[in-house]
Amino acid sequence: MEINKIPVVPEPLVQSNSAAKTTKKQAGTIKTAESFHDVLCRELVIAGKLRVSAHAQKRMKERNITIDQQDWEKINSALHKVEAKGAKNSLMIHEDLALIVSVTNRTVISAMDKKAMKEHVFTNIDSAVIVK
8 A cells, every 4th residue: 555545634723512422543543632711721721720610700700809919829829739639529618708619620619709609508618728
C-alpha cells in the first residue's frame, strides 16, 4: 500500500460537549476526544488558578458582591491549605461573605452575603475555612 493513498481525516481542534466524551477508532488506534472545557479546566488546575462558575457569578452580581485581587489571593491561599488536607467541597467564610468552593475543580460554585447566610443551610461540604 502506498503512503500517499492512506486517507487523512483532520480532527477539529474544539469539539462540542456532546462529542466531548466520544471515542473514535481511526487507522487502527483509539483516540479519546476532550472538550475545550475539559482542557481549560485541567490547565487552570495545573496553573493553580481559582475559577468562578456562572452560577456563582450570577449570585455575586445579584447580591452586589465584589472581591478585590488581594482577597482573591487570600481565598486562593486558603484553597491550597484545604486542598492539602484532602477536602473536596469547602465552605469559605471571608468577612461578611460565604463561598462554596469545589476544591477538586478549584471552582467557586456559590457566593452569599451576610443577609443570604442568615437563612441558608450549607450541605454537601466536607470542610469549612475562615479566610483572614
